[in-house]
Amino acid sequence: DAGVIQSPRHEVTEMGQEVTLRCKPISGHNSLFWYRQTMMRGLELLIYFNNNVPIDDSGMPEDRFSAKMPNASFSTLKIQPSEPRDSAVYFCASSLWGAFPSYEQYFGPGTRLTVT
Amino acid sequence: SQQGEEDPQALSIQEGENATMNCSYKTSINNLQWYRQNSGRGLVHLILIRSNEREKHSGRLRVTLDTSKKSSSLLITASRAADTASYFCAKGAQKLVFGQGTRLTINP
Numbered sequence: 001d002a003g004v005i006q007s008p009r010h011e012v013t014e015m016g017q018e019v020t021l022r023c024k025p026i027s028g029h030n031s032l033f034w035y036r037q038t039m040m041r042g043l044e045l046l047i048y049f050n051n052n053v054p055i056d057d058s059g060m061p062e063d064r065f066s067a068k069m070p071n072a073s074f075s076t077l078k079i080q081p082s083e084p085r086d087s088a089v090y091f092c093a094s095s096l097w098g099a100f101p102s103y104e105q106y107f108g109p110g111t112r113l114t115v116t
Numbered sequence: 117s118q119q120g121e122e123d124p125q126a127l128s129i130q131e132g133e134n135a136t137m138n139c140s141y142k143t144s145i146n147n148l149q150w151y152r153q154n155s156g157r158g159l160v161h162l163i164l165i166r167s168n169e170r171e172k173h174s175g176r177l178r179v180t181l182d183t184s185k186k187s188s189s190l191l192i193t194a195s196r197a198a199d200t201a202s203y204f205c206a207k208g209a210q211k212l213v214f215g216q217g218t219r220l221t222i223n224p
Binding site: 004031033042043045048050055056091093095097103104105106107108109110 | 147149157158159160161164204209210211212213214215216217
């Protein structure tokens with residue numbers, strides 16, 4: 001059974017470039033989360049979706065960040081334009097939410113982003 | 117601000133010893149979760165404890181919750197080298213807020 005899949009695993013880009021991170025949640029899960037992890041700020045929730053609808057994007061740092069979930073099996077996090085301070089590990093996680101919710105979140109392996 | 121704060125920030129013990137990590141939080145909770153993160157990997161859920169529970173076990177893991185003190189602890193008994201990782205507590209239902217974590221090193 002495949003877990004949460006993220007691509008790419010590593011991304012190195014120059015300041016000003018557009019970066020797109022991709023996530024495939026666990027089949028059957030209806031909630032998807034994007035996190036960012038840095039040494040300074042720890043693990044921060046950026047945005048989450050329920051049934052493909054964004055529920056809370058209050059953690060998205062700036063308008064340069066955007067996230068979409070066009071269907072139940074795919075989500076993207078885009079940074080345009082990228083800046084060096086965006087360098088971090090970005091995690092996607094999924095869970096099952098509903099009448100009998102599971103609070104447990106399943107994390108992907110992360111994308112390590114370096115912006116030079 | 118962080119709702120789950122772990123203590124200590126780092127812990128180094130010998131294999132076979134017990135490891136205890138603590139988590140404090142500021143506002144009331146319905147449940148609290150503990151996660152493990154191995155170096156370079158994503159987080160893995162370990163255990164969830166509800167506000168009406170005081171203690172929960174899972175294998176070598178024991179979690180306690182003291183709602184009056186707004187604190188929880190994670191005990192790993194008979195530690196192994198494979199337990200070397202960072203451990204995080206997380207508060208919330210869907211919108212989890214993670215602490216800064218405890219880096220645990222098990223020395224052979």
